Amino acid sequence: MGRYDDSYDANRSETDETTNLISSEKVDGTAVYSHDGDKVGHIHHFMVGKRNGHVEYAVMTCGGILGMGEEYRPVPWDALEYDTDLGGYVINIEKERIGQTPSYARDQEPTWDRSWGSTIYSSYGLPY
Amino acid sequence: MGRYDDSYDANRSETDETTNLISSEKVDGTAVYSHDGDKVGHIHHFMVGKRNGHVEYAVMTCGGILGMGEEYRPVPWDALEYDTDLGGYVINIEKERIGQTPSYARDQEPTWDRSWGSTIYSSYGLPY
Numbered sequence: 001m002g003r004y005d006d007s008y009d010a011n012r013s014e015t016d017e018t019t020n021l022i023s024s025e026k027v028d029g030t031a032v033y034s035h036d037g038d039k040v041g042h043i044h045h046f047m048v049g050k051r052n053g054h055v056e057y058a059v060m061t062c063g064g065i066l067g068m069g070e071e072y073r074p075v076p077w078d079a080l081e082y083d084t085d086l087g088g089y090v091i092n093i094e095k096e097r098i099g100q101t102p103s104y105a106r107d108q109e110p111t112w113d114r115s116w117g118s119t120i121y122s123s124y125g126l127p128y
Numbered sequence: 129m130g131r132y133d134d135s136y137d138a139n140r141s142e143t144d145e146t147t148n149l150i151s152s153e154k155v156d157g158t159a160v161y162s163h164d165g166d167k168v169g170h171i172h173h174f175m176v177g178k179r180n181g182h183v184e185y186a187v188m189t190c191g192g193i194l195g196m197g198e199e200y201r202p203v204p205w206d207a208l209e210y211d212t213d214l215g216g217y218v219i220n221i222e223k224e225r226i227g228q229t230p231s232y233a234r235d236q237e238p239t240w241d242r243s244w245g246s247t248i249y250s251s252y253g254l255p256y
Contacts, residue, residue, distance in 0.1 A: 021184060021240045024152035024174040046152040046176065048183060053174075053205045055181035056149060077181045112149045 024048075031088030032060050032075075034095035043089065044072060047112065057120070058089065061106075062098075071103040079124040093124060152176075159216030160188050160203075162223035171217065172200060175240065185248070186217065189234075190226075199231040207252040221252060 022030075030043040041062035046055045057074035080089040091098070101123045104110050114128075121128035150158070158171040169190035174183045185202035208217040219226070229251045232238050242256075249256035 020177055020179065021175045022178050023187075024155060024176055027152060027176070046181075047149045048152055048155070048174065048176075049148055050150050051148065051210045053183035053186075053208075055176060055183075058181075059151075080181075082179045 027058075031086065032058075032080075033083070033086060033088060033090045034098065035091065035093055036095055037090075038095050039088075040091065040095055040098055041073075047074065060091075070106060072106060073098070073101055073103045074120055075101075076121055076124055076126055078126055155186075159214065160186075160208075161211070161214055161216055161218045162226065163219065163221055164223055165218075166223050167216075168219070168223055168226055169201070175202065188219075198234060200234060201226070201229055201231045202248055203229075204249055204252055204254055206254055 024046065027043050027046055031039055032041050032043060034040045041060045043058045044061045045059050047057040047059060048055050055077050057076060058080055060073045060075050061071070062073070075091060079092045083090050102120050110116055118128045152174065155171050155174055159167055160169045160171060162168045169188045171186045172189045173187050175185040175187060176183050183205050185204060186208055188201045188203055190199070190201070203219060207220045209220070211218050230248050238244055246256045
């Protein structure tokens with residue numbers, strides 16, 4: 001599991017261990033930046049695999065920026081990188097492309113099936 | 129990442145995909161059963177690696193059972209298995225041993241350092 005993940009151990013040290021972990025209760029509000037360095041929104045919640053315990057999507061809300069205030073955008077975990085200096089996640093696409101990624105209204109939870117997953121992943125240029 | 133994890137793919141099918149994922153907002157209340165099949169508590173929140181996106185601990189509360197109502201118990205992810213029939217997690221130790229695992233008061237968030245992690249893992253018989 002996570003403990004044996006190379007990228008995880010490479011980043012671990014005595015000093016940063018505490019901040020390596022975040023409570024699922026506290027992810028709401030973590031900043032998300034575009035590839036170009038602009039803040040484009042924040043994380044609202046994670047979608048987690050019940051069995052494997054891996055975050056599959058970080059669901060982002062853009063808080064009115066780009067006119068996407070009332071929507072949720074699921075971002076594949078592989079499209080995000082945590083930046084310690086920024087204290088938030090950097091998304092691997094340009095700001096202009098974010099508006100073209102799949103989203104849903106806050107009161108309309110999608111069905112998290114293969115079709116939806118494939119649509120999301122391809123919009124971020126990732127294999128599903 | 130999660131997508132390529134063997135155990136995950138083995139469990140994935142067209143029909144159960146939707147329920148494979150759980151929102152981090154909704155983990156609170158998921159039942160936890162002992163190895164012997166008794167319900168011993170429920171999950172309150174997850175502790176997630178910010179960088180690797182893996183749940184490292186499921187933090188359980190026992191809701192008064194076994195006299196541990198006012199405490200949180202961090203359970204290593206590797207000590208849990210999701211049981212679809214039960215609709216909850218089964219913990220890999222006997223009910224009697226749960227009272228001996230590390231816990232903390234709700235108003236006393238621990239420092240998630242190596243020492244604490246090692247203590248938790250060893251109490252569940254897992255290498256750290």
